[in-house]
Amino acid sequence: MTEPLRIGIAGLGTVGAGVVKIVRQKANLLAARAGRPVAITAVSARTRDKDRGVSLNDYTWEDDPVALARRDDIDVFVELMGGSDGPAKAATEAAIATGKDVVTANKAMLAHHGQALAEAAEDAGRVLRFEAAVAGGIPVVKALTEGLAGNDVTRVMGVMNGTCNYILTRMQSAGLPYEAVFDEANSLGFLEADPTLDVGGIDAGHKLALLASVAFGTRVDFGSVELEGIEQITIADIRHAADMGFRIKLLGVSQMTGRGLEQRMSPCLVPENSPLGQLEGGTNMCVLEGDMVEQVVLRGPGAGEGPTASAVMADVIDIARGTRLSTFGQSAATLSHARPAKAATPAPFYLRMALDDKPGALAKVATVLGEAGISIDRMRQYRHDDSTAPVLIVTHKTTRNALDSALAAMSRLDVVDGTPVALRIETV
Ligand code: HSE
Numbered sequence: 232m233t234e235p236l237r238i239g240i241a242g243l244g245t246v247g248a249g250v251v252k253i254v255r256q257k258a259n260l261l262a263a264r265a266g267r268p269v270a271i272t273a274v275s276a277r278t279r280d281k282d283r284g285v286s287l288n289d290y291t292w293e294d295d296p297v298a299l300a301r302r303d304d305i306d307v308f309v310e311l312m313g314g315s316d317g318p319a320k321a322a323t324e325a326a327i328a329t330g331k332d333v334v335t336a337n338k339a340m341l342a343h344h345g346q347a348l349a350e351a352a353e354d355a356g357r358v359l360r361f362e363a364a365v366a367g368g369i370p371v372v373k374a375l376t377e378g379l380a381g382n383d384v385t386r387v388m389g390v391m392n393g394t395c396n397y398i399l400t401r402m403q404s405a406g407l408p409y410e411a412v413f414d415e416a417n418s419l420g421f422l423e424a425d426p427t428l429d430v431g432g433i434d435a436g437h438k439l440a441l442l443a444s445v446a447f448g449t450r451v452d453f454g455s456v457e458l459e460g461i462e463q464i465t466i467a468d469i470r471h472a473a474d475m476g477f478r479i480k481l482l483g484v485s486q487m488t489g490r491g492l493e494q495r496m497s498p499c500l501v502p503e504n505s506p507l508g509q510l511e512g513g514t515n516m517c518v519l520e521g522d523m524v525e526q527v528v529l530r531g532p533g534a535g536e537g538p539t540a541s542a543v544m545a546d547v548i549d550i551a552r553g554t555r556l557s558t559f560g561q562s563a564a565t566l567s568h569a570r571p572a573k574a575a576t577p578a579p580f581y582l583r584m585a586l587d588d589k590p591g592a593l594a595k596v597a598t599v600l601g602e603a604g605i606s607i608d609r610m611r612q613y614r615h616d617d618s619t620a621p622v623l624i625v626t627h628k629t630t631r632n633a634l635d636s637a638l639a640a641m642s643r644l645d646v647v648d649g650t651p652v653a654l655r656i657e658t659v
Pocket of ligand 1: 391392393394395421422423429434533534
């Protein structure tokens with residue numbers, strides 16, 4: 232019989248346990264698809280005595296993930312610990328240095344060290360794969376690396392943090408404020424240990440930086456992702472946006488422009504009847520656009536045991552089959568340094584502000600916008616009982632720079648109460 236592919240798994244949380252279950256329960260299917268059996272040799276986690284819903288008795292236990300990575304009886308090191316540095320990175324480096332292929336779900340590690348790790352793997356003749364790191368069960372890395380390999384990718388977009396999409400859609404459906412839904416998401420166990428990773432857009436920003444690298448053949452540049460979270464989104468914004476036919480999504484967009492690579496992860500308005508607008512709850516969606524294919528939309532679960540383990544196994548089976556793809560779709564040595572283009576692409580914007588209800592207030596705001604070269608597309612003032620009037624403005628396409636200068640001028644007016652909310656409207 233063909234030699235089995237021997238894997239060692241570091242990290243036995245939800246995803247790790249899911250991978251163990253697939254290997255145990257689908258042995259025949261995996262062997263048929265890979266052309267050889269897939270076997271777990273050794274495992275490692277912080278705590279040994281914990282009920283994970285699956286037996287680990289057949290596997291050697293290692294307390295130290297680096298020791299696991301160095302073992303002679305594994306071919307593939309499966310890194311499911313998480314964390315950008317520390318044990319995950321040390322163990323990944325040890326695995327590569329001792330001749331193992333690596334499969335990881337660790338977006339933070341690759342967002343910060345992806346280039347160095349991919350180069351190390353390449354120099355050692357090993358592969359480093361990360362399907363599970365981006366959008367959970369959606370095979371988006373494979374779609375870009377393989378299915379769309381014949382395209383010049385023009386734009387990638389995605390809702391890639393299920394927790395944020397849950398919070399935003401729940402605010403809308405239940406009419407609840409952000410804080411209440413945040414607490415609810417927390418009690419349901421949706422939030423990362425550090426919730427800022429979710430609601431601050433960082434987790435989704437990591438994923439976008441990885442996708443951009445695969446899409447555009449550029450080195451991962453997480454530091455250039457323009458990041459904005461959802462903490463400032465109010466139920467009023469959600470209602471007003473809905474009133475105008477939009478939904479608010481934490482949306483990642485990356486595109487190559489004449490001025491360089493644009494990468495932004497921020498709350499955006501999208502048309503309510505678009506695929507992104509209709510995305511509910513914790514589901515993720517990736518929209519891939521290429522010159523030949525036009526547009527491909529992938530929708531699926533972005534987290535959870537089964538979906539994420541499914542993505543890990545896709546990479547493991549590739550390795551078992553002998554399919555040896557570069558980490559970011561081409562040799563790491565050939566990935567280019569993209570010039571970051573901050574807010575390069577013009578777009579319409581949604582503005583919400585509280586205006587003093589006195590003569591000439593609206594005229595002053597309109598003048599400021601006009602002086603910045605920004606044209607108003609639609610405007611609405613809501614009925615109110617107090618001395619400030621809620622005003623919504625949808626602009627025609629403008630640049631973020633022009634908008635920022637208008638917002639700065641508005642802050643100097645004596646009629647605008649507080650800071651206006653400004654959200655980009657993304658055409659999809
Ligand atoms: N916390 C992420 C999400 C899943 O809510 O989508 C892990 O990246």
